[in-house]
Amino acid sequence: MWDPGKYLDYDDLRARPFHDLIGRIGARAPRRVVDLGCGPGHLTGVLRERWPGAEVEALDSSPEMVAAARAAGVAAEVADVRTWKPRADTDVVVSNAVLQWVPEHRELLRRWVGELPEGAWLAVQMPGNFRAPSHELVRSLAEQPEWADALAGAGLRAEDTVDDPIGYAELLAEAGCAVDAWETTYVQRLTGRDAVLEWISGTALRPVRAALDDEGWSRFRERLAPLLDEAYPPRADGTTWFSFRRVFVVAQCLSENSGPLSSRQGSGFQSLSSPAA
Template sequence: MTPADPATPQADTHWDPRRYRTFGDERSRPLVDLLGRVPVERVNDVVDLGCGPGTDTPVIRERWPGAMVHGVDSSHEMIEAARRGADPHTEYRQVDVRQWLAETQSTGLGERPQVIVSNAMFQWVDGHRELLPEIADLVAPGGAFAFQVPGNFDAPSHVLLREIASRPEYARHITEKLRDTVIGAEEYLGDLSRPGWSVDAWETTYMHVLQGENPVYEWISSTGARPVLHALPAAEQQKFIAEYQAALREAYPVAEFGTVLPFRRIFVVATRSAGA
């Protein structure tokens, strides 16, 4: 949920926490699976990069009940929503991940966190792979840096989004780049494999069963389709939505039990040795 590199056109950081929570269980499930692979038990501090509206905090708290959770997100709306539900062992800060990294490297975090985690944020950050080793280096010896990102940019939901958005009547309004790069677990494994580190990387495809008339659109309209929807004037936006929904209904047909949305995700846990 962090905007792109400041060298690129400013990304849209306006998020709707209510819509994002619509599929809260499905969005939190990968984090549960991710944290289950983090081999760190004694944790005082966890940094949650791209914390959103705070929906991941209970998941982190369940894994490490006594930890202080430090949430970071670029969206004002998301941070305000997170703060409304905050407990005394959480703090939330609105800041871009690059700015957070630069400030942290300059001033330090005080006591290093045992865990830095990110649940579906780095896909929003241009050039994020170059940041990963630097972020990992902030964890304490014996700690871990764990993240997951979507790997479904070649799925029909995203292919159709790009195809329809490229039509002249829509493309002239869209200035933000639509991300279409699929990065595999193997590349991340190489990015973070260094002396003093062990890296666990894997991929999982979830079969989410969604309910409703346009469930795939409802899912992606609060995340991947945001740059397009927010860029379009009202008349073009309504036309785009109608065309996109029709294409999604054809690509993801309704079964008796609901609409199946296959969703590939990529997971990485980089663990720092106690002596590193």
């Protein structure tokens, strides 16, 4: 289960990669725009504002997130990205911080490219921090005897969950796309006690919370908190610097790939922002 309230605790920081992602989509007048993994719907409205003439389709696999999105006025539907198929008029597909939860997402990307109409845009952003202490410490703690049995099948994600930008650039170029891929490390200023623990509680720790009862969850957090504080020392003013790497790829589906997106003539590409390399 997803907790929309916990997820939105850091709404401003979680939204920044989304804006950087869609800023590189060059579609001018798409017929249909799809938000794959819309969460609580707080960013779906940004797609409506960007393309007011488009039909905006929003879906998420979490009933809790879909309920929150509907409460916010988004006509979201419960659906699984693994079985989703684009409609014939789908010109833009956005998947923001979703596919890292789907082990077979590389195959999905290939399939979507084959199903989307020529000229359609596919924009994906995923966390690339699975080698960071925030994740390594969780995996290490989960392997301790106290937790090993309960968390053996929890689905904690490994170091190779997400490829580097070149990996996705190669994958989509081979599928017949023009590709713009990059990565950005955001240095986030978190506030409050156990700041990093609270951040990952809304995302990375979801499998742990789902596998443990309330008492076990409380003990796990108590053991994890000082480890995270050592890896991410709080500053004298109570804030904590948290480096968060993200991987981005924006691709346009073409009948024949003819080079990087940003150098194509007549591709409809329009740079609205310049992400950091």
